[in-house]
Structures are given as structure tokens and as C-alpha cells.
Amino acid sequence: MKKAKITLLVAFLGIVLALGSSCKKSNSTPSMPQTLYDSLGGTAMVPDPAMQGAMIEKGRLGIRSVVDSAIFVIAADTNINGYFKVLLQEVSSGNLSGFNALSKNLTDFFCVATGAKNFSYTGKDMVSAHNPATNPRMNGKAMNDDFDSFVADVVVAAKKNGLPDYLIARLGTIINSVRSQVVQA
Amino acid sequence: MRSKTVVKSVLITTLVLFVILVVHIIWVTRPIRNNAHNIAMARIDFQAPLNDAQGKAITQWLYAQKGVTHVLCNTSSKIAVFTFYPSQVNATQLASQLSRYMQIPATRYLPAKEEIENGCPVISVSTQQKIEQLTHWFIHSVNN
Numbered sequence A: 001m002k003k004a005k006i007t008l009l010v011a012f013l014g015i016v017l018a019l020g021s022s023c024k025k026s027n028s029t030p031s032m033p034q035t036l037y038d039s040l041g042g043t044a045m046v047p048d049p050a051m052q053g054a055m056i057e058k059g060r061l062g063i064r065s066v067v068d069s070a071i072f073v074i075a076a077d078t079n080i081n082g083y084f085k086v087l088l089q090e091v092s093s094g095n096l097s098g099f100n101a102l103s104k105n106l107t108d109f110f111c112v113a114t115g116a117k118n119f120s121y122t123g124k125d126m127v128s129a130h131n132p133a134t135n136p137r138m139n140g141k142a143m144n145d146d147f148d149s150f151v152a153d154v155v156v157a158a159k160k161n162g163l164p165d166y167l168i169a170r171l172g173t174i175i176n177s178v179r180s181q182v183v184q185a
Numbered sequence B: 001m002r003s004k005t006v007v008k009s010v011l012i013t014t015l016v017l018f019v020i021l022v023v024h025i026i027w028v029t030r031p032i033r034n035n036a037h038n039i040a041m042a043r044i045d046f047q048a049p050l051n052d053a054q055g056k057a058i059t060q061w062l063y064a065q066k067g068v069t070h071v072l073c074n075t076s077s078k079i080a081v082f083t084f085y086p087s088q089v090n091a092t093q094l095a096s097q098l099s100r101y102m103q104i105p106a107t108r109y110l111p112a113k114e115e116i117e118n119g120c121p122v123i124s125v126s127t128q129q130k131i132e133q134l135t136h137w138f139i140h141s142v143n144n
Helices: A002-027 A058-075 A081-088 A098-113 A144-160 A164-176 B002-029 B051-062 B092-100 B113-117 B129-143
Strands: A043-045 A055-057 B040-047 B066-074 B079-084 B106-109
Touching: A002 B079, A043 A058, A055 A058, A058 A081, A058 A098, A058 A144, A058 B040, A058 B066, A081 A098, A081 B040, A081 B113, A098 B040, B002 B079, B040 B092, B051 B066, B051 B079, B051 B092, B079 B092, B092 B106
Parallel strands: none
Antiparallel strands: A043 A055, B040 B079, B040 B106, B066 B079
């Protein structure tokens, strides 16, 4: 009789523990993987070093720093700088310079691609932007080698900005995801 | 009575035109604050091979110039690129001064209008973006 009581108690405790652990599991929210944008600082606001008195999201600042460095590397890279001659256009009549326009456009694009929520890319989609038939500014179809040079230049820029290798790898994956849209030759 | 009205209209028109002229003069002669929106980029092509020491010297010399904000010298492509404020420095003059300082033939690369027009696919913008840029430019012009 006593043995049966103990068995019953153990069985009851086992059920309680099992239910408790299963409830715990169902209540816990699955951890969302952090976006690359979040890894770079996300939406935390920090002073913008390029604009006195202005604030900028830390994630965007990180992206813009890499983009700006990449623009320098690309401008001095004879493999692909032919595509980016507009960079060397000077400011005139209140127009934004080619440098600033390219920096903003690429930063917007990478912000959205890396998971930013507060920005939007309003330029052409990657296929249309790189198709000479739909974009007269594209003076020829981009080759795989051109794209490789672009990726290499961005990696150089990311390293210059002290990005750790695992974040560079994630950035590389994002860039490579549009390779088939950019390379149309 | 009619001549009075004509004189009055002429006076008002002249006054309005004068005010517009004054506003225009103030607008075009206002001091431009240097920021990310009026920065420009220039490229200097060297016509001789560069070694690492020369690359460093070029970078240091450019950084020492007023109005130059960032420099990168690629010795393998014999190209130096830098950003600068056009209101503070003339990049073409800087290129010839640098050429003299380094004693290496060098010229500033300036793309032709046609090259700019079919240069960069990323710059090709949508109408929405053009409106955004115009609004952005207007707000910054007013702030400055």
C-alpha cells in the first residue's frame, strides 16, 4: 500500500515537472537572429561626424563608413572605376556632388539589404539599373570579374573600418545575393 | 487719375524687383558652410610607377592641404583620390603642386560630360528620388 502511494507521488511529481518544463518551452519566445544592421549598432542614435549637430543611427553610420571607404578604393581601382566616373563630378549650382549622391544611394541600398527598418532605397532595382537597355547610364553589361572586383573593394573598405571577419562574411553573402541581377553578360 | 495709377504700378513693380534683386544677391553671396553635401572628389593620375614610400608621401602631402578631407593612394594603379571642399581648395592646382612636389608627372583626371552621363548605374535615379534630392537640397540650402 505504502509502495503504491510512493509510486503515485513520484508519478505525480513527474507529470508536474514535465508539464512545467513544457509550459516553460511554449512561453519562451524564439530568439530572432540579429540582422547585420543590428550587429553594426542598429537604431541607437549617435552624433553624425559628417554633419555638425545632426544625429544618425549607429547601424547607418557603420554602413556609410564602409561605403565611403569603398568609394575611395573603387575610384582608384582601374578594374571598375570606369563605371564610376560620375564620382569625379564637382559640386555646382547647389547640386549634390557625385560623391555624396553615390554615398547616399549605396548607403540606402545596403541599409535596407542589411535589415534597417527606417530607410528605403528609392533607386532602380538591381536588374534595371545594370541593364544597358533599361538604363542608358550603364555603358555595357557588367561581367563576373567586375563584380568580383567590386566585392574585393568592399572587403578592403570593411577591413579599413575594422569590421570583424564574421561580419565581413555576412556582408559578402548579402552582396553576392545580387550577383545574378547585376552580372547580365 | 489714370497716370497716377500707372506711376503707382511702376513704383510697386520696381520695388518688388529691387527686393528680389537684393534677396538674390544675398543668396548667391552667402558663405557656404562646408559639410557632407558640398564635398567633392578628385582623382590624380601619375604617369610613373609609385613605390610605397612615395604613396605615403603623396597621402601625407594631400592630407596637409587645407580643404582636403580624405585621401587614398593606390600605388599599383598609380592613382590618388581625395575628397575636398571646392570652396577651400582648387583640385586642379593641387594636382600640379603635388606633381612638382613629388617630381613625378601627374594630372588631374576630369571625365568628359559624355563619360559622366553614361558612367554610374547607381546614380541613375527615379523620379521619386529626384524629388527627395530636390527637397533635401532645398532644406539644406535654407539651413545654411
